[in-house]
Amino acid sequence: MNSPPPLPAGNGTGLLKAVYRRVVDNFLAVVTVPLAAAALVAVARFGPEELTGRLLREARPVHLFLAAFLPAAAATVYLMLRPRAVYLVDYACFRTASNCRVPFSTFLEHAKQVPVLNERSVRFMTKLLERSGLGEETCLPPAHHYIPPYKYCTLDAARGEVDLVVFGALDDLFAKTGISPGAIDILVVNCSLFCPTPSFVDMIINRYKLRSDVRSMHLSGMGCSAGLISVGLARNLLQVAPRGTHALVVSTETITPNYYVGSERAMLLPNCLFRIGGAAALLSNSPSRARFRLKHVVRTLTGAQDSAYTCVFQQEDDYGNVGINLNKDLMTIAGNALKANITAIGPLVLPASEQLLFALSFIARRVLSGGFRPYIPDFRTAFEHFCIHAGGRAVIDELQRSLGLSDEQVEASRMALHRFGNTSSSSLWYELAYIEAKGRMRKGDRVWMIGFGSGFKCNSAAWECIVPAATAEGPWATAIHRYPVDIPDVLKH
Amino acid sequence: MMVAELAAAGSGSPLAAGAGAGDMTVHSYRLSTVVPGSVTGEAVDYELADADLLHKLHYLRAVHVFRAPAPGDAAALAVRELKEPMFPWLDMYFPVSGRLRRRDGEAAPGRPYVRCNDCGVRIVEAAVDATVEEWLEQEAERGGLCKPLAYDKVIGPELFFSPLLYVQITSFKCGGMALGFTWAHLIGDIPSAAACFSTWAQLLSGKKAPAPTLRDPHTKPLSAAPAGVTAPPSVKATAAPVGDDWRVPTACEMVPFSFHVTEQQLKRLLLGSHHHQVSTFELVAALVWRAVAAIRGPEEEEETRTVTVVKTTDPAAAPSGGRRLGLTNEHRIGHVVAPAGLPPAAADVAELAALLAGASLDGAGAVAALAGADDADAVVYGANLTLVDAEGLDVYGGLELGARRPAHVEYAVDGAGDGGAVVVHRDAGGRGRTVAAAVRRGEAGRLRAALRDALRVA
Numbered sequence: 001m002n003s004p005p006p007l008p009a010g011n012g013t014g015l016l017k018a019v020y021r022r023v024v025d026n027f028l029a030v031v032t033v034p035l036a037a038a039a040l041v042a043v044a045r046f047g048p049e050e051l052t053g054r055l056l057r058e059a060r061p062v063h064l065f066l067a068a069f070l071p072a073a074a075a076t077v078y079l080m081l082r083p084r085a086v087y088l089v090d091y092a093c094f095r096t097a098s099n100c101r102v103p104f105s106t107f108l109e110h111a112k113q114v115p116v117l118n119e120r121s122v123r124f125m126t127k128l129l130e131r132s133g134l135g136e137e138t139c140l141p142p143a144h145h146y147i148p149p150y151k152y153c154t155l156d157a158a159r160g161e162v163d164l165v166v167f168g169a170l171d172d173l174f175a176k177t178g179i180s181p182g183a184i185d186i187l188v189v190n191c192s193l194f195c196p197t198p199s200f201v202d203m204i205i206n207r208y209k210l211r212s213d214v215r216s217m218h219l220s221g222m223g224c225s226a227g228l229i230s231v232g233l234a235r236n237l238l239q240v241a242p243r244g245t246h247a248l249v250v251s252t253e254t255i256t257p258n259y260y261v262g263s264e265r266a267m268l269l270p271n272c273l274f275r276i277g278g279a280a281a282l283l284s285n286s287p288s289r290a291r292f293r294l295k296h297v298v299r300t301l302t303g304a305q306d307s308a309y310t311c312v313f314q315q316e317d318d319y320g321n322v323g324i325n326l327n328k329d330l331m332t333i334a335g336n337a338l339k340a341n342i343t344a345i346g347p348l349v350l351p352a353s354e355q356l357l358f359a360l361s362f363i364a365r366r367v368l369s370g371g372f373r374p375y376i377p378d379f380r381t382a383f384e385h386f387c388i389h390a391g392g393r394a395v396i397d398e399l400q401r402s403l404g405l406s407d408e409q410v411e412a413s414r415m416a417l418h419r420f421g422n423t424s425s426s427s428l429w430y431e432l433a434y435i436e437a438k439g440r441m442r443k444g445d446r447v448w449m450i451g452f453g454s455g456f457k458c459n460s461a462a463w464e465c466i467v468p469a470a471t472a473e474g475p476w477a478t479a480i481h482r483y484p485v486d487i488p489d490v491l492k493h
Numbered sequence: 494m495m496v497a498e499l500a501a502a503g504s505g506s507p508l509a510a511g512a513g514a515g516d517m518t519v520h521s522y523r524l525s526t527v528v529p530g531s532v533t534g535e536a537v538d539y540e541l542a543d544a545d546l547l548h549k550l551h552y553l554r555a556v557h558v559f560r561a562p563a564p565g566d567a568a569a570l571a572v573r574e575l576k577e578p579m580f581p582w583l584d585m586y587f588p589v590s591g592r593l594r595r596r597d598g599e600a601a602p603g604r605p606y607v608r609c610n611d612c613g614v615r616i617v618e619a620a621v622d623a624t625v626e627e628w629l630e631q632e633a634e635r636g637g638l639c640k641p642l643a644y645d646k647v648i649g650p651e652l653f654f655s656p657l658l659y660v661q662i663t664s665f666k667c668g669g670m671a672l673g674f675t676w677a678h679l680i681g682d683i684p685s686a687a688a689c690f691s692t693w694a695q696l697l698s699g700k701k702a703p704a705p706t707l708r709d710p711h712t713k714p715l716s717a718a719p720a721g722v723t724a725p726p727s728v729k730a731t732a733a734p735v736g737d738d739w740r741v742p743t744a745c746e747m748v749p750f751s752f753h754v755t756e757q758q759l760k761r762l763l764l765g766s767h768h769h770q771v772s773t774f775e776l777v778a779a780l781v782w783r784a785v786a787a788i789r790g791p792e793e794e795e796e797t798r799t800v801t802v803v804k805t806t807d808p809a810a811a812p813s814g815g816r817r818l819g820l821t822n823e824h825r826i827g828h829v830v831a832p833a834g835l836p837p838a839a840a841d842v843a844e845l846a847a848l849l850a851g852a853s854l855d856g857a858g859a860v861a862a863l864a865g866a867d868d869a870d871a872v873v874y875g876a877n878l879t880l881v882d883a884e885g886l887d888v889y890g891g892l893e894l895g896a897r898r899p900a901h902v903e904y905a906v907d908g909a910g911d912g913g914a915v916v917v918h919r920d921a922g923g924r925g926r927t928v929a930a931a932v933r934r935g936e937a938g939r940l941r942a943a944l945r946d947a948l949r950v951a
Contacts, residue, residue: 098530098531098580099530099576099577099580101528101530101580102528103528103532103610103611103612103613104610105592105610105611105612106526106528106611106612106613109526109612109654110526112654135532136532136611137531137532145525145526145527146523146524146525147524147525147526152523492535492536493610
């Protein structure tokens with residue numbers, strides 16, 4: 001049980017709140033301790049020999065047998081039917097190389113050479129990039145370093161990017177964990193927009209010589225929140241697998257084939273914000289050598305509403321160029337999806353005190369129907385660290401506002417956006433790597449990963465740390481000493 | 494693009510006279526960009542001195558041709574391997590990967606400077622359907638074949654998006670390759686450029702390269718010259734302001750020209766002038782001066798009397814083989830006027846050479862100060878016939894890639910004015926000379942013939 005936030009000094013309401021929290025969170029103890037005390041007192045008054053004597057006279061062998069057998073049977077059934085706990089053994093992210101770096105000015109210069117982009121479009125992209133929160137070290141695949149960026153984006157180039165990103169992360173992971181590729185039983189890959197034949201999982205199987213009975217899946221088209229969907233799928237498979245099963249989850253997005261060659265402004269955004277990145281995670285259902293425990297995965301899909309369904313939409317523009325259209329009310333829809341997700345995950349992770357407050361506020365708003373602001377549960381009582389999908393500056397700002405988080409709590413997200421750009425589904429892993437590289441992770445710390453993606457989906461995962469990382473090795477190794485940086489409102493270029 | 498590995502050079506097919514067996518056209522251009530490996534910083538500005546801006550309309554074209562590797566040697570280098578050392582190289586030479594901006598504000602409005610925003614240098618991949626041997630034969634016969642092996646672009650029309658350096662990698666049919674650098678003269682003079690390219694070659698060969706000493710990015714621009722001083726004859730203003738399109742407007746088209754002076758011919762020249770204190774540069778330059786004066790004839794007699802002399806190395810100052818590790822325009826510029834009794838078209842080579850040897854030279858900074866306004870559109874190379882001494886540069890040894898030495902190197906000045914610009918540097922053996930020039934269209938053939946005649950007789 002983690003300690004609640006510390007007592008604020010000298011503040012009357014703060015003290016009241018802290019006392020309230022301790023009482024309600026430990027309600028069971030608060031109730032049973034007096035009862036147990038009363039029972040002990042009663043036993044003491046009656047005398048122990050008299051009590052046991054009475055019991056033995058009244059009871060028959062059948063009663064004794066049932067009294068012993070039933071609880072034992074119930075406990076055994078409960079323990080056996082409980083789903084296996086799922087653990088994260090370790091994870092590794094693709095370490096971007098300096099030879100893929102694209103500074104802001106280079107990106108603009110290349111965009112200018114695209115014949116279809118006119119002055120207005122280039123000005124739009126300039127303004128967007130200046131305010132995007134991306135830094136000067138983000139990386140694009142080698143094919144995008146050519147002029148114009150889309151001309152040499154062949155299938156081979158896309159496979160080359162996979163080679164660079166995914167195999168890089170996997171090599172790192174195998175080295176870190178010491179596990180041999182032949183020990184992988186389950187392989188789940190998510191990559192939204194690149195779907196070659198043979199599939200992504202076959203590329204990995206071919207490269208690392210995985211076994212012929214590995215259970216493999218490629219989740220395609222599931223958007224930027226697909227990383228947690230893969231983790232959820234791997235969890236489901238591990239829960240019914242024998243102990244000691246290993247699952248490999250690979251999250252990435254291949255940028256090479258997806259350059260939008262048009263001038264529609266809402267569709268130019270992905271060109272500007274997406275960067276290469278990938279992560280591989282090894283999950284297992286045995287706690288040996290595990291570093292994190294997966295506590296919950298909660299998925300919320302709001303696609304039933306038309307506005308949510310169409311807010312991130314792949315379509316052709318007026319000239320037939322395929323791109324992804326981002327709607328203007330994306331933030332509102334993201335906010336709604338988040339609220340729905342919070343409502344689902346809240347009861348699972350929040351301590352009793354917060355849930356009671358939320359329930360009372362909910363009832364009050366319904367019954368009294370007057371001027372009550374909705375009570376936003378304080379998620380800092382449930383989690384120590386937050387990994388918010390680095391979809392863009394606006395997304396992080398919006399979430400910070402709606403969850404009431406401090407700057408330090410969203411720092412991982414902002415810095416990952418600055419250093420790596422929007423790496424789609426793997427951004428959550430880069431943020432976790434940042435927190436660990438900064439040495440902020442302790443045993444018992446709880447992490448909340450929130451992913452957003454087309455659909456509109458909002459997925460959450462809750463982890464608990466068992467063993468923090470020993471070193472800062474990983475994608476942040478060369479840069480962590482420079483972070484956190486102050487990200488200007490408008491980047492000078 | 495992989496450079497194909499085929500058998501060693503030498504197709505063995507005889508060339509028909511005048512028409513090459515291989516077509517020398519360069520095709521299949523692919524452009525990409527290489528940036529510095531690490532972030533230079535936010536809003537880092539590199540000020541350009543007056544001497545730098547004086548040369549803003551000129552470019553250095555440095556072409557190095559490598560034969561295909563022999564069957565036993567290491568494989569030819571792929572483009573990716575050539576690009577790899579460029580990232581740390583540009584970290585050292587970060588102003589080269591910046592872009593030009595113009596100052597706004599009260600102090601020196603409109604003055605160009607370099608914003609070091611890591612925009613990068615342009616890499617051009619191209620191919621030519623000839624072998625290196627065929628090319629070398631054609632070059633010896635016709636000359637001027639180096640120009641297509643370096644990307645022909647100038648700064649402008651948008652300063653914001655114009656790279657200061659292009660690197661062209663041309664693949665030959667046999668597996669050989671040519672490396673052509675197009676370097677904006679404003680960022681550094683010829684020795685600075687040579688040192689910069691050499692640093693890259695050292696990094697590629699796995700050696701540790703010394704970092705250059707760059708001007709502190711935060712120094713203020715050097716103060717403007719006092720007004721009312723006349724410009725020296727070695728520098729002329731352009732007829733009209735060029736605005737942001739930095740090329741010299743010329744009345745006639747300038748074409749490339751190259752010529753080789755062998756060791757034997759050079760020795761004969763020296764013997765012929767033993768009573769004058771002249772060096773090989775002055776002799777070769779005098780030969781060219783006389784030939785050009787003869788070609789241009791009596792209509793231009795006044796103009797051809799004056800030549801500009803540019804010395805890239807100062808024997809007194811630089812001990813390290815002419816290699817200066819930095820980015821400056823510190824070469825020396827002077828002019829020579831043939832006296833009335835010595836018309837250059839008919840003079841003795843030795844006497845012209847003596848005249849050239851006696852030229853009084855000023856540092857580029859001083860010349861810039863004399864030339865006046867700090868953003869005037871000045872022509873230095875080509876204001877008159879310009880003779881550039883690059884003998885002190887180790888142009889072959891500087892670009893050794895591992896064990897491979899270039900088979901042919903040519904350093905020339907692009908963007909020269911009507912007067913023409915001639916660069917004299919060492920050849921492959923080190924004892925002959927290569928003459929690389931930009932001359933007017935129509936002069937190249939006659940100049941070649943004149944030089945051949947002169948060297949046969951002399």
